[in-house]
Amino acid sequence: MIEALLLPFQFGFMVNAFWIAAILSVPTALLSCFLVLKGWALMGDAVSHAVLPGIVLAFILGLPLILGAFVAGMFTAVATGYLADNSRVKPDTVMGVVFSGMFAAGIVMYVAIDTNMHLDHILYGNMLGVGAADLWTAGLVALVVGGGLLLRWKDLLLHAFDPAQARAAGLPVGWLHYGLLAALSLTIVATLSAVGLILAIGLLIAPGAIAFLLVREFRTMLWVSGLVCLAAMLGGTYASFFLDSAPAPTIILILTALFLLALARRLNRTRRDRARG
Numbered sequence: 177m178i179e180a181l182l183l184p185f186q187f188g189f190m191v192n193a194f195w196i197a198a199i200l201s202v203p204t205a206l207l208s209c210f211l212v213l214k215g216w217a218l219m220g221d222a223v224s225h226a227v228l229p230g231i232v233l234a235f236i237l238g239l240p241l242i243l244g245a246f247v248a249g250m251f252t253a254v255a256t257g258y259l260a261d262n263s264r265v266k267p268d269t270v271m272g273v274v275f276s277g278m279f280a281a282g283i284v285m286y287v288a289i290d291t292n293m294h295l296d297h298i299l300y301g302n303m304l305g306v307g308a309a310d311l312w313t314a315g316l317v318a319l320v321v322g323g324g325l326l327l328r329w330k331d332l333l334l335h336a337f338d339p340a341q342a343r344a345a346g347l348p349v350g351w352l353h354y355g356l357l358a359a360l361s362l363t364i365v366a367t368l369s370a371v372g373l374i375l376a377i378g379l380l381i382a383p384g385a386i387a388f389l390l391v392r393e394f395r396t397m398l399w400v401s402g403l404v405c406l407a408a409m410l411g412g413t414y415a416s417f418f419l420d421s422a423p424a425p426t427i428i429l430i431l432t433a434l435f436l437l438a439l440a441r442r443l444n445r446t447r448r449d450r451a452r453g
Contacts, residue, residue, distance in 0.1 A: 205405035208384030222275030228282025292448030301372030
């Protein structure tokens, strides 16, 4: 019985999958808390889709794919902010137009080039195929993004709730804004090889949303989000071995189930509070 339960740890590709799952749970969980508070769910979706043309262009030029992904992600984030601030169009509309246009451009570029590279690995990831380079990249991004968010979480929290107050308090609002966008782009780059572009948004939103439903203090929200994301990442990877399914979709399904449970718990508590009142 124990041998059967420990069977996944006897394969090198599964061990690497567990490692990258644990590493990615740190930046995605922390970042998700700020994205949920700022209402940037669509921004995460926009950037995750918009990196595709950068990846294809980097492949054509012979550059590292992660470099192209990061540049495209930052370009999309900055362009979206500029257009939203200098036009009458609402930010969510601008994001919808920009990310769909960038994603379409990436598809057209990919079809136009002659390559044996499969698009499936870019869109959906390949957690069972990660290597040492992917682990080092994810680890470096986790260190930079996670460390930066933990060091400046109070400033970012004030900026998320009241940018005007943050500016009045002397905080570098512009640096905080674009620093958070850079962290978003870097995190998406790190998740590229594991869960791909399509499912990255699940990791960037669900952990923070679950923690938001469970706790009331932001400090607690950070570590609850981290625990939830770590449990879902490791649990989904482990379960996928026995279910013969892909790890990334299994992880997202677990996060979805946890969100529904947290929502049901919050609704039940609200109903009881109203009954008492």
